[in-house]
Amino acid sequence: MKNTLLLAAGLALAPAASFAQDTIRMGTEGAYPPYNFINDSGTVDGFEIELGNVLCERAGLTCEWVTNDWDSIIPNLVSGNYDTIMAGMSITDERDEVIDFTQDYYPPTVSSYVALSEDADIDGGVVAAQTATIQAGHVAETGATLLEYATPEETVAAMRNGEADAVFADYDYLVPVVEASGGELVFVGDGVPLGGGIGMGLRESDGDLRETFDAVITEMKEDGSLNEMLRKWFGEDTAVYE
Amino acid sequence: MFSYCADPETLEGLAWLSCYLTTGKHLAFYQAFGTVLLLLAVTAPAALAFGFAGAVAARSRIAPLSWLGKGYIAVVRGVPDIAFFLFFVIALDQGIEWLRHKALCPDWDQPIRQGNDFVVCSAAKMPLGNAAQWVHDLYGFWLAVVTFAIVFGAFAANVLYGAMRAVPRAQLETAEAYGMAPRQVFRRILVPQMWVYALPGLSNTWMVLLKATPLLFLLGIQDIVYWARDLGGSKTPQFTDYPHGDWRVYYFGALLVFYLLCTKLSGIALDRLEGRIGHVDARIARAERRAGARQADAMGPQ
Numbered sequence: 001m002k003n004t005l006l007l008a009a010g011l012a013l014a015p016a017a018s019f020a021q022d023t024i025r026m027g028t029e030g031a032y033p034p035y036n037f038i039n040d041s042g043t044v045d046g047f048e049i050e051l052g053n054v055l056c057e058r059a060g061l062t063c064e065w066v067t068n069d070w071d072s073i074i075p076n077l078v079s080g081n082y083d084t085i086m087a088g089m090s091i092t093d094e095r096d097e098v099i100d101f102t103q104d105y106y107p108p109t110v111s112s113y114v115a116l117s118e119d120a121d122i123d124g125g126v127v128a129a130q131t132a133t134i135q136a137g138h139v140a141e142t143g144a145t146l147l148e149y150a151t152p153e154e155t156v157a158a159m160r161n162g163e164a165d166a167v168f169a170d171y172d173y174l175v176p177v178v179e180a181s182g183g184e185l186v187f188v189g190d191g192v193p194l195g196g197g198i199g200m201g202l203r204e205s206d207g208d209l210r211e212t213f214d215a216v217i218t219e220m221k222e223d224g225s226l227n228e229m230l231r232k233w234f235g236e237d238t239a240v241y242e
Numbered sequence: 243m244f245s246y247c248a249d250p251e252t253l254e255g256l257a258w259l260s261c262y263l264t265t266g267k268h269l270a271f272y273q274a275f276g277t278v279l280l281l282l283a284v285t286a287p288a289a290l291a292f293g294f295a296g297a298v299a300a301r302s303r304i305a306p307l308s309w310l311g312k313g314y315i316a317v318v319r320g321v322p323d324i325a326f327f328l329f330f331v332i333a334l335d336q337g338i339e340w341l342r343h344k345a346l347c348p349d350w351d352q353p354i355r356q357g358n359d360f361v362v363c364s365a366a367k368m369p370l371g372n373a374a375q376w377v378h379d380l381y382g383f384w385l386a387v388v389t390f391a392i393v394f395g396a397f398a399a400n401v402l403y404g405a406m407r408a409v410p411r412a413q414l415e416t417a418e419a420y421g422m423a424p425r426q427v428f429r430r431i432l433v434p435q436m437w438v439y440a441l442p443g444l445s446n447t448w449m450v451l452l453k454a455t456p457l458l459f460l461l462g463i464q465d466i467v468y469w470a471r472d473l474g475g476s477k478t479p480q481f482t483d484y485p486h487g488d489w490r491v492y493y494f495g496a497l498l499v500f501y502l503l504c505t506k507l508s509g510i511a512l513d514r515l516e517g518r519i520g521h522v523d524a525r526i527a528r529a530e531r532r533a534g535a536r537q538a539d540a541m542g543p544q
Binding site for chain 1: 265266267269270332335336339356357358359360361362364367371372373375378462464471472475476478479480481482483484485488490
């Protein structure tokens, strides 16, 4: 044990020599297009990556992206493995008790059901949703049986395989999936507004960083560059900021 | 990768496949196989070292050391791997940062635990906040190696402990009769002889270690399971040049083949090793029988 600690100290001393400005490590899931995903060349890409890079640039910060499983994305933030979360995470009261959020950079979202046919039983059947999301919380409150998966992709696969009657997820995540299915998949019922918009999650003890990002988001809302980015990634009809 | 890959939509068949299988993402997937093999190459000797230390401690005559060894074997073997992995890596990481914080930032006046947050001064961060990504990756990999080594070291320790006890008492007594000190008996007689008894148990532990490597995925390392899940998931044309349906079965099938190949190859290697050591063992046994027969002759009929 002593040896391992010495080894740790040795490993740590190597980069300790240069105390340049700290890098802000940005946590994301990398499995939630168009918000964030891994592109063909194996790097992170998506609306939040483009937005995050602009936020960092305007705030004069050096940022680096880190991917982490959705399941443990909040625990790893509070234990300091990275400094922010931009992972399509809606602002909710429950999450706000554990971490802090900037103001929303995506307006309150609509969630939708998608199934193989329009008469799928979304009220009493089996509905797939991603673990620890507002959608999973919502399904649990309806009469439907909730089937949880670690990634959003697996929820769609479960519905296609017939393990679930329908999938319940962010409308924006489902749109490209439905479009690409060539009529095989359809939206069922009306959209359900959930959550207080998507914001950047930070540690509660990181007030300064939150204010920095908050100010840049305000700036981007005012000069219209955020709306432009929203339209680019979510289409012309998407909800934008007034 | 290839020049004709610029517009994958126009490609078909093998040409498409050759482009698809050489995207940056796939190269990362192939690299991950190297990560797994590297982990095995580093972890196996490390676990053996932990096991050896644990076994020696457990059979020590000094009571506290013996308790430590036996406690290590009992606790780590008794806790489910997954629980240990999820708990230990966070605890180890925070423990290191806590120690560094105490050593490097004595003037820090804020508490380390602030509500849910674990906050140490930026100089105590492991790795430092401004370190390159590869340093973070290396650190994560190193944490994984230590965790694997501790878990599988406990199993190896139990095997070695048993093997040390299985070495015939007579061998050790003979060595003592020749005037060897306890250390010499240990080094020259006990350790060389115990391997025969340890090998079947150790080969078992090796197989389990090999199969346990997908636990890397739990530690946040982008291993083959991570990439197989991501690459196999259905892809829509908006976000990739290579859209496809749910191909997870092929990717996980490839992992299946990989692991079967690894276990088969190590099975062959271990069989050979056991055969060789068993051969030596048989020679010793024959020599012992001959010696016994000579002794009986010398004593003559009763």
